[in-house]
Structures are given as C-alpha cells and as structure tokens.
Amino acid sequence: MKSKVNTFTWTIGGAAGDGIMVTGAMLAKYCTRAGLWTTDYAEYPSLIRGGHNVQVVQVDEEQIFEHDQGTEILVAINEETVRLHAASLSPGGALVYDSTRLTINPAMIGDRTDIVLVPVPLMDLALKNGGKDLMRNTVALGATLALLQAPRKLMDDIFQDTFGAKGQKVVDINVATCRAGYEHVQKLVKDFPWRIVPKENDQRMVIGGNDALSLGFIHGGLKFYAAYPMTPASSILISLAELAPTYKHITKHAEDEIAAVNLAIGASFAGVRAACGTSGGGFCLMTEGLGMAAITETPLVIVDAQRPGPATGLPTWTEQGDLRFVMHAGQGEFPRVIVAPADPTQAFQEAARSLHIAEHGQLPVIILTDKYLAESHWSTPMFDLTKLRVQRGGFVTAQEHGGGPWYQRYADTVTGITPRPIPGQSGGVFIANSDEHDAVGHANEESDNRVMQYRKRERKLEAVLSFLPPRLVHYGPDDADVTFVTWGSVTQSCKEAMRKLATMGIRANVLQVLYLLPFPVAEVQQFFRAAKKTILVENNGTAQLGGVLKEYADVTCNHQLLKNDGRPFWAEDIAAFAKGHM
Amino acid sequence: MKSKVNTFTWTIGGAAGDGIMVTGAMLAKYCTRAGLWTTDYAEYPSLIRGGHNVQVVQVDEEQIFEHDQGTEILVAINEETVRLHAASLSPGGALVYDSTRLTINPAMIGDRTDIVLVPVPLMDLALKNGGKDLMRNTVALGATLALLQAPRKLMDDIFQDTFGAKGQKVVDINVATCRAGYEHVQKLVKDFPWRIVPKENDQRMVIGGNDALSLGFIHGGLKFYAAYPMTPASSILISLAELAPTYKHITKHAEDEIAAVNLAIGASFAGVRAACGTSGGGFCLMTEGLGMAAITETPLVIVDAQRPGPATGLPTWTEQGDLRFVMHAGQGEFPRVIVAPADPTQAFQEAARSLHIAEHGQLPVIILTDKYLAESHWSTPMFDLTKLRVQRGGFVTAQEHGGGPWYQRYADTVTGITPRPIPGQSGGVFIANSDEHDAVGHANEESDNRVMQYRKRERKLEAVLSFLPPRLVHYGPDDADVTFVTWGSVTQSCKEAMRKLATMGIRANVLQVLYLLPFPVAEVQQFFRAAKKTILVENNGTAQLGGVLKEYADVTCNHQLLKNDGRPFWAEDIAAFAKGHM
C-alpha cells in the first residue's frame, strides 16, 4: 500500500492537439522543486490531430525510475480519456474532468463508486481568466494542486521563470487560470487523501533523454549536428538548433539522412566535433556513411533513437529492435563503439564522452536510445560539469606535421591511431579515401597493405578501452537472489521493479550493459559466475542482447521476459515475472 | 605430382583494357568441350586502364573447384606479367610472351632456367592475319593449344558458334589468328610435357555465378529486375537486360539503389516476380526497403554480391564480410530468408527457388554471393530444367476474393500467410502499409494488433521451411577425420582442399551452410555431434559464421582459418592448415 504523502500517479488524457504534454511537464517541475522525484511518460499516435494522447506523471519521495499502471488523479480533457482510463484510478482517486464539455454517467466509469468525481469547467475558467482554449490545461494544473493541497506560490514561481521572457501578461494569465482551477477545486474537495508536502532538497532538474543528450553533446564540444527529422530523434535537432546562438555550433536540417551523415563526416574531417541523429529508418540510409567514417578514420557520432519497426512501423512508440542492426550495419568489417544510455544522466555523460571517443579513437560511435528514454523525463540531479570537459586529441601539430609533400596519415602505429592534420593546415597533404588505401591515402589493392590497414583499424578498439567508463553498470545489492540483465531504457523499468521487489522482501539487482561494443566479455562472464538467477529483460521480440551474450560471452540467462507491442515495460510486470520464477 | 595429361593451370596477364578475360573463357570452353573440367578466376583493379589484370584457368579430368597457385603455362601480354608471375611457373612450364613488345632477360624471370621461353610475336601475327591489336589474345590462344598439342578444329567450332552471328568474316579472322599462333609455336616447341587429350563426356557448360543466377531467375519466372550498377553485381543487370527480349521481362537501371528496391517492391506488389541486386554499398541503401517488403508482406528477392568493405573498399576483389549485416539489416525485427550458393549450379537453383520462397512466403529473400562466385566460371553439368519450374502461389482467386468493400489481406492465419489479390482485381481492396496495420492494412497502433501482426509475420518462417531444400550441404565421406565448416563460395575452396587432402591420405569432408536464415539449428548440432574435428573457414576477418554457430546452435569449431585480403583462399593453404592441425 502506497503512502499517501508525496507518492502518487497523475494522468492526463486528451486529443492530439489538445496540448496536454506541457501540463505534465509543469507538474513534474513543480514536484521536483518541491523536493520530490518524478518521472513522466507520454503516449500519442502518429497523427497531428484526433488521436488519443495520454501523459502520466509519477511522483515519489524516493528516486523513482518508472511510472505505475494505476493512477490517483486522472484529468480528462475529453470523453475518450474517461472511457479508456477511469478503470486505472485507485480506489479513492479523483477524476478531474472538463465539465464545460463533459457529463459523466456511471457507464462511462464502469459504475465505479469508489472514486471522487471532480467536475471543473476547464474551458470556461480558461476563457474567463484571459486564456485561450489550450489554457484549460493550466486550469487543470491548478485543480490538481488544490486536490493535493499543495502551495500555489511554488507554481507561480515556475510561471514566472518559464514565461517571464514573454512578458508579464503571459505570466499573469497563467497565474490567473491556475488559480481559478485551484480555487474551484478547493471549494469542492477538502480531504483528498494524497497530498504534496514540500521538502528541502538539492537542486534537481526535470529533463528528458533527448535534451540531456543534446546538452551532453554541447558539453562535449559538439560544433556541428546534421539531421533529417524523424521521431523520436527530431527533438535533438530542434533543441540544438535553439541553442545554436548560445553555444555557437551549427545545426543543419539536411535534405535526407544520407546527406546528414555525409555532412557530419565532412565537418568532422575538417576538424570539428560532429554528430548526426535519426531513428532506425534514417539509420538505414546512414549505414554506408558509417563504413566510410570507419575506413577514412574520421570521428563520427550517430544517434539511433529506436522506435518499433520494421519500416515506418509504430512511429511514436518504443522498442529496442535495432541492437543487432547497429552492431553490424554497413558492408564489410570495421570497428565501432556502441553505447546505450538508460537515463538522462547517462545520456548526458555518454553523449559528451562519445565525441571524445570518436575523436581520440578516430572511429564511429553509435548512441542507441529509444522513444521511451528520448521523450520521457525524470527528476535528475544536476549534471556534474566538472567532469568530461573537452580534451582534444588525435591531431598532429604544425611542428609534427612536416613540410610534405605528403603526410602519412594512415601509417601504421602501435595503437592503430595515427594523428591527423586539419585540412588547410600547411604541410604534407593526404587523401581520406573510401577505397582501401596506403599510408597517404592513395587507393591500394595489395594484399599486405589491406591486411595492415584492416588490423590497424581493428586495433583501435583496444586503444579506445581507456576512454570508456565501466561498460557494465550494476544497480542494487551485490548478493541478490535475482538479477535483471538488460540494456538501454529498460534498465529504468528493471530498477523500478527492483524497488518493488524490495518491498516484497525479494533481493534483486540489475545489470545494465552500457557499452554493447566493444563488448565487455570478461566482465559479463565474471558477473554471471556470481549471479544466482538471471532474467533477461528486453523491449523486443527476439532477445537480441540474449544472442549477443551467448555469442560473445557464452552465457545464457535463466529466464527471459520480452515485450514488443510498442509500450515500455511495466515495472509491476517485471517484478511479478521475477516473483513467479523464484 | 600432377599427371601431365589433361591437368594443368594456365595463366594470362596484361594491362586493364588488354582484353585478356575473353581468352581464358575461350580456353575454358575448349577444355570443357574436350570433356575436361575447368575453373577460372580473374583479378583486376578498379581501374579501366593501366592496372594489372590476370586470369587463371585450371583444367582437370576430374571435377575441380578451384585453381592452383602454380601454373604450367603463363601468357604474358606485358612485362609486368612476367615480373609478377614468372615465379609461379612449374618447373618445365612455358612462358609465352609477346615478342613484338617484350624481350626477356634473366633478371625478369628470377634467373630461372627450368622453364621454357616461348616468344610469339602476338601483335604482329594478329595484325598480319587481319585482326586488330586485341586479337593478339587469340594468337596466344593458338599458341597455347599448340603447346598442349590439342586439336585446332575444336577451337574453330567454338569460333563458329560464338561469332557466327556476327558474320563469316569475324569467324575467319579468329580462325586465322589462332592458327597463326598455333603454327608458330608448333615449330618452336615440340615436346611440352602437359597435353590435352580430348575425352568423350556429357555436355557441360562453362558458366559463372552471376550468369547462372540470372538464368535461375528467368527459369524461376522473374519478370522484373531493378538495379543500379555495382561490381560485382553489375553483370546480373547486364545479362538480364540482354535476355529481356527473349524472355519478356523488364530490367530497369534505376537512378539509385533506393529506387531499385522500391521499384522491385512495386512490381512485386503488382503481381509479378521481382528482384533487385547490388553489392554491400548499394545494399545499405536497400535496407529500409527490405523492412518495408517484410511489413507489407510483399515478396522480394535481393542479391548482395559481396566485395571487401567497408565503404568503397576493394571494389573488384572478394570477401564474405556482409553475413551479419544482411542477417540484421533494417530497423526492427522481421523474418527473412538468406541463402548463400557456392557454385553456379546452386546459384541457378537457389535463384529460381528464391522467387518461389518469396512469393509463397510473402517475405524477403536475400541471395548472398561474392565476387569470387559471381565472376569466376566453372565447367558445370547442364542445369536440370525439369526441376524448380514455376508454381504460382499466395494469391487469392477472383472467386475467393469477395466483393468488398475491403479485403482482409492481413488477417491472421495458421501459417501466417494470407493470400493476396492482384491490385486492379475486382473485389475488396486493401492497403499495403509500411505502418503497423490492421487486417485490411489501415494504420493501427493497438498493442494486441501489433503483437498479432508481428507473430503472424514471424510465423511464416516456419511455413517457409517446406519450400527449402536441405539447409546444410555435405560433401565428401561421412566419417572424415576433419570437417571444413563454411558457407558461400569458400565451399569451392574447401572442396578443392578436400581433394588435395585425399591425395595425402587425409579424409576430409565439407559442411556448407547453404541457408543461413532460417538457421538450421538442429541439423548443425547433429552434424557437430558426429564430427571429429572441425575447421571453420571464412573469407572474412571476424569469423561471422562462427559467431552465428555459437549464438544459434551453441557449437564452436576446433580451429578457424580466416582470410580477408580481398583474395579467395588457396585450396593448398586450407589443406596445409588442416594437415598442420591433425
């Protein structure tokens, strides 16, 4: 049984175009400023209008990783929300609905009598208080805070910080519409059992995977980002474009993904840190470029924000279906690094680090995320900006460069890494060649040269190890009875399941494979030797990590739990599965 | 020690543009008509002119699979050939060279005295007998036949059959230039130990992988082929284009590979058997289309003729670097069939079959070849045209179709395969949708529907098993002391190695994984249980099949022999490796 102070789930539903997403973000910010932890998640179809949108915000005093299936407050902007989600209300929970547009009858709520109906004329109050129709969401926010008996002042500060730049008028309208909802509900409901009691705490952010990743890129010295919009990667382009004037980098919305990857390679070749990003469909078009980055030894970072495939698939949903694809994408054989962050902090750190790895290792790095991580948000401790500061590397100085005529840019070296001049730098020149080439880059088809160059490239994977953090991340107690083995955003669900199991008295822990390539064979084997019972959890249908574990480390998990319907896991389901297999 | 009758290696070398390839083809045809077995192999750089080209023809009384390292006759059109290849001449072998252009000094041939120098004024004789300069190759052919004391008449017949359509004049010039070379050498060398003694035998062809594959497509009912030229796949497009008027299919040289795959999908959707082909770089651009064929359940065959990567790599050389790539190409998870023929007969059969599998299984089939198979030729028994004749399937008849308004083209079925109407057919309509969809093809994002459609697609892989031949092919004795485990064209090298080991008294056999997906797990495991010692042989650097064997079947070979310098294996090296590990 949940505590009723500072622990609840809040859900809002409406049509696409109703603008509900912003509301959840505001509530999450509120709770985070109130010293609590939040996570939120949104579902929406690949339509601009008409489809059903829903957003869930989970709040807790402890750090949480995933939202629950049930909800304590449901805000219904339209009737469909009531029909679809009323059943998920906890006993005693509240249904806040727009009484300007809706009348609730018992059938709509499955004849439930154990919930509180909270009619609020959302639209009326919005319009009356100077807002446009989308401001009904702000009324709902006020209503929510009133239910939770939470101080309004904290919200007003947020309005000030968020809209201050747009002028006092905008702030005032927000404050007024929020207050209208607040006061309306204060009169209506007095003793709602769930409450917010603000706490003192360290400053935290509410941030999503894509924004964290974008900021990681900037912190890591990104100067060039090329992309073609594709859900769920689009917002990286958009955030970076917005921040371009501040941090003086360039974003380029390219004509297609082929251009995007080649643009990034060109910029990187010219000497800046560069990346590109897309989802699986666009990644298909980048695979040839990936190989070119490898053979020309040009640093490159590619983000693949996964969504369910094949083809257009389920554009606005989540899946981990591309692991094997990105591991093997591109003709021929060449080294690459693959990292799959699980949460905003990792997204930030690994994005920053990816630029370092790519530049120093002169090879492609792929950051594998998914819609769940990309577009959900979590209360997150402030990023440590003293870490992962830019250190350039892999360049030849003007002195070392030599007068030419040629520079041996692809000469063999112990590490496989050969320093490169910036094109335009006075001295010997070289050719970056997508053909197999000799030391200065001229096409060369000799057997010995080919083998040398292949080995030089492969060898860099060892050198790169020194730039990597531990490739496995463990969460929870060492001596657990059950271990969840997973990767990417599913780690969040597993961590939440671990929390849930702890309350049932089951000791669980989580093993996240953070770096998929170079695969941490020895570390995995060591971990598996110690683990009592392992459960593989993946958001796909074919257990791709499972196959990799077998192929590389010769280990197999005792059980596996897969899901590939476009939805992230429910921590409850993972916990129940584990319990059922104890 | 080789027998000297009907067993020899012949090598010719010249610059790109010297037109040497045709000569080897003629010699192979000659020997095959003479009742012998041949195989030939060519090396040439990615240049139109100037680079060094070499072609080897191997001849034997028994069926052979690969050429040897040494040669008995070397025809040198230019000096570079002498410098590069004289060392490979067997003691007693002959160096035929163009005395119009070359003078041989001892240094050029490494001071060898154990070889016969055969100066022939190739160019002079060509011009004198009415030919242009490229006809010097025909003079060389005559010289070769004279050395081997082989009847000229058989060659004259070949000229007649090959050039008859171009007019008697062309035939006559060929006959005359060939005779000139013949008579010149007849006077010069009398007792060359290697000889051709024609035998009676079944009719055989000399055919390469690409031509065999193209003919398999035609036999299998191909009506549409789209491609963008890329070595070593280009000649499929060219052969099919040449044969279009005869067999009434269409070939389309598309603007790029993305167009090629989408054109093939469109044609297939419209109801004809369709394919496209490329090498790895172009395959990159087809990967998104691959997934679309899968989700729309449109039959599709793609040929990936591998060459060494990454990127442009070594365009005219050979490698097996794309196995894992084609296994996992495309975002998301979907079923596909992958077949890797080893020789022209398999290329023919599996090309024909691929169209059957794709059409009946309504899924994509990938044919994985490589430059060695695609562009080398082997004496090959006549294809059995009574087998693999077209049987259409997977369509709904006009009666079954129903009047509409909608046809449930994606309704779930036991096998996962749902019959489809040809668009334009009167009756209920449907949408082929790259979005996840419901039974009539409308976009559908529901969880249950997604899972149902995913499973329906995956289930087809089981249904498809009934269309497949045995997925493993064994060669040699059952109770061998050593087994080569391999795939694709390397099978040829392994078979040749097996022949060589037999002469050393070592019993070897070969296991070819013909179908890589669906992977024959049980068959592989059974085979490995019986095998004494296994050696994995792959033409790549990372043992990709080895990884697949481990992942899918949990088996590991005792040893592995890899090569990735762009050259095919030498059977001698494989045999020696095996011997060294006995």
Add this chain to the structure above:
Amino acid sequence: MQRPVKNPDFNSPHYPTWCPGCGDFGIWTALKNAMAELGWQPSDVLIVYGIGCSGNMANFVRTYGFHGLHGRALPVAIGAKLANKDLKIIVIGGDGDGYGEGGNHFLHALRGNVDITYIVHDNQVYGLTKGQMAPTTERGQKTSSTPEGVIDQPLNPVALAIAAGGSFVAQGFAGDTGQLTQLIKAAVDHPGFAHLNVLQPCVTFNQHNTYSWFYDRVYNLDGTGHDFSNKQEAFARALEWGEKIPTGILYREIRDTYEQDVPEMRTESLVKERLDNIDISGTLKQYT
C-alpha cells in the same frame, strides 16, 4: 456492369484525422471527385502514398493502396506500373517527402515519363513531424528546425519539373477543389508522368502561407492565353511566386511514355504473362 461511383464510394471507415481546416481535406475531396467523374471503381486504381500528413490519406480513401516509405512512393508506383501497365496509378506525397527525402526519384521520374499521376501536398512545411522546414519553405521563415530562419532558397517545384523534362506540369490550390478536380482529371488523362503541385495551407504549422495569403495571389492560367506547349513561356510562369502565383496547367508535351518504348511492354501487361512455359534451354546451349 458495375454501378456508377460517387465521391463517398471512395471513403474509408476512418474519417480524416487532419487538423480542422487543413488543406489536405480539399485535396482529398478533389481526388475522390475526380475518380468518381472518371468513372473508376475503387478496385480499378492503385494509390501509392508517401509518409506525412499527406500520406496519412492512405487511411481515408478506399482503393487499392500502398503506403510506402517516406520519400519513396514514386519508385513503388513506377515498379507497379511497369509490371501492370493496365493499372491506373496515382501517387500522393508531401513536399518533404517528395522534394526533400525523395527528390532524386522525382528528378528521374520526370525524365522517364511513366504514365502515372503525382500529386504533391505542398504545404511548405513538415506537418507530421511537427513543423520543421520543408524544401519549399520560404527564406527567412522560422520553423522548429530553423529557429533563426530558413537560409536556403526555396525549391520551385514546377520550374524544376519543367527543367527536368516533365511532360505535364501543373499547379493547383487546395482552396479551389473545383479547379483541382479538373486538374487531377487532366493529369490522369495525360499520357505520361503528370506532376501536380498543390498549394496546401497547413493551418497548424505554417502561419505564413495561409488560405488568405493564397487567395490574394493565385490566379488561373486558363483564360490568360498561356501557351502550355511553350517551354520557355511555361518556365517564365513557373518562376512566378510572390504577388501572383499561377495555377492550372503550366506545361504539357505529348511524347512517348516509358511503357510505349519498352519493347517487352508493347503487347500485354507483364502480370498477365504465363510463367509455366519458360524454357531457357536455348540460352544454356550458348554456354556449352
């Protein structure tokens, strides 16, 4: 004999999910009207759709349909036409879809002249992905992917189509479904590749090129004495964008369709070919 069809016969059970007021509604209406006026049955026609708000029309029209990849509708349609030349084929795409991601196919389809109709919803923005720059977005416009304003000069689809060898190039406006219906019919009737660029207000993400913006500018070429057989004149008209924007047929040229010039397509459709009597033994002989 099948009964005559009307616009609603082409409706699917799903009512469009476009934003109220979206120009896509006008194109949807005109398309169905045109098909009805042409007397087509739903099963006579294949519509190939790209990915975008435009392509979402796949769910709202009842005919055979193929909802392909973003940017790749054209080659699917061309492949289908080459396989079955008797099939009526229309392609629906977006400006991002067709001129951005799919620009290369557009370029080459114009030269190829396969007999299909290509209707592009030119809303000068990426609708479905929520408002990024499209190839036709005007310079200086602020979009989510170009918050500091678009730098590239906009692509002029009709001028490009004329220069690239298009045999039928027309422009319609989603706000004039009457004219648009007639243009679709003319495009369909044209023997060869017909390109119809439709000016389509996106009420959600393009606040610049609105209905009223267009109403102030569009004029019908029909009646102006425009000679659409004159390439120079057509090009001059095509360049008009600003005060005046032409609609109607800009350029038309009757030349062989691709199908007419493929020897293998001269007789019946490939899809009707028998496959049970193939005999390659003649070709095999050449290898002996």
Add this chain to the structure above:
Amino acid sequence: MQRPVKNPDFNSPHYPTWCPGCGDFGIWTALKNAMAELGWQPSDVLIVYGIGCSGNMANFVRTYGFHGLHGRALPVAIGAKLANKDLKIIVIGGDGDGYGEGGNHFLHALRGNVDITYIVHDNQVYGLTKGQMAPTTERGQKTSSTPEGVIDQPLNPVALAIAAGGSFVAQGFAGDTGQLTQLIKAAVDHPGFAHLNVLQPCVTFNQHNTYSWFYDRVYNLDGTGHDFSNKQEAFARALEWGEKIPTGILYREIRDTYEQDVPEMRTESLVKERLDNIDISGTLKQYT
C-alpha cells in the same frame, strides 16, 4: 612566404590510369592550371571526389583530398565548408555519381549556395563500371544496361541547375583546357555554389559523343552577347543541345552565400572555436 606554385606541383606520384585520350586528362590539366594561376598551395585546398573514373582523380592530384562514397561528395564538402569556412573546396564528380546516385544532394546544394565549386565530368556514361547508361546519356543510345536503347529523356544538368536555384551555372568542354581553366577560376571566384558541367568524351564507352562530335557543336557564349544575369535567357541557352551546344557561363547571380546567413558563422570558422571553456550551466538552470 611560400614559393609560387605551378601545375606540376599538384601532381601526385601516380600518373593517371585513365584510358589514353580520355577527357578526364583535360579536366585534370585545367584544374591544376587553375589552382596554380590562383596561387594556391596544395595544402590550401580540399578536393572532395565522388566515385567513378572521374573520382579516381583523387589518386592523381596533390592537395588535401576526400574520396567519398559514390554520389555523396557534395554533402561531405558542404559539411567541411560549414566547419571551416576558410578552406577552399572543390568537388569533382561524375554524371552518374552526381546526377544519378547523388541527384538529391545536387538539387539541394544549388538552393543552399554554400561557397564551393562543383565540377562534373559529364561523359554521358558510367565509365568505371564499364559503360552503363548515365542520366545524361542520349535517348536511343545502346549501353550495356540498356541494350535496346535508352528510353528516358536525358537530364539537362545546366537547365536543371538554373531551375533549381543555382547561383552560378557554367558549362565547359574537356577538349578546350584553356577555356576550362578560366571557367574553373570563375567558378572558384564566385561567392556561392558554382556548378560547372564539363562535357567529357569517354573514348572507351561512349562512341557517340566523341571529341569531333563536340568540336562540331560547342560554341563559346562569351562574345555572343549572352546576358548571364537573365534567368530566362540562361534557361533558353541551357536547353540548347544538338546542332549547337553552349559553353561558358550560362547563369550567374550574386546573392548571400549560406555561410553569410548563418549567424553562428559570421565571425571566425567553427574549427577555430575554443572548446575548453564551454559552460552549459545557464541552460541547465532552465530545467530546474
């Protein structure tokens, strides 16, 4: 001060492997001449090459080079220019490479107007892959991929470039290295994207568009009174192909380059930016 450079200073140790008589030799010569006349040092310039006989030039010229993927030279070059606007960048490609595989990049580069020079070896055939149809191959030509003759209407690169918004569109001929040298210099001097289509005889695979075929047809626009600032006139000239084929500058328009309009590029090149003082704490605050 560096010493003055001459054509041979741009030679690599590898002498070209093109077929004797190939038009690529003329372009190679003109390119080196132009760079020498411009006073460039080999290390001042980046040449980005596509894949083809044309792109093989990567092995024969001494400057910084990037030999990219088939069809993808342009985006690499544009990326490099945006990263380092001080770098002089020339792109060398083939007609298959640039107008076929890479057509979409060409289309959008013209609009974007990044300040680079694009030289296309237009030999109307695929040379390196041995003689298949190119987008510029004339109708009816028999090539290995079209043994029954090309059906598609050939692409007219210069007409297309003008229509797509190119700010500098010129045509040269590999048989006139003098003029070609001057055209390359003019293209390089043009502020913005300069497109130079070079008519290039392929002596091995194109027996139709030979040197003499061109000598009979090409004429220099310079001196004809052609007004290259007039788009209509330029378009009319661009369409000429047959009896007369124009060489010289067809169209030129001075407008902002892409670089000039990117606020982040107004000061120094990105590649010169310091990276050790990045501080995102201000942005982080907005998330609290």
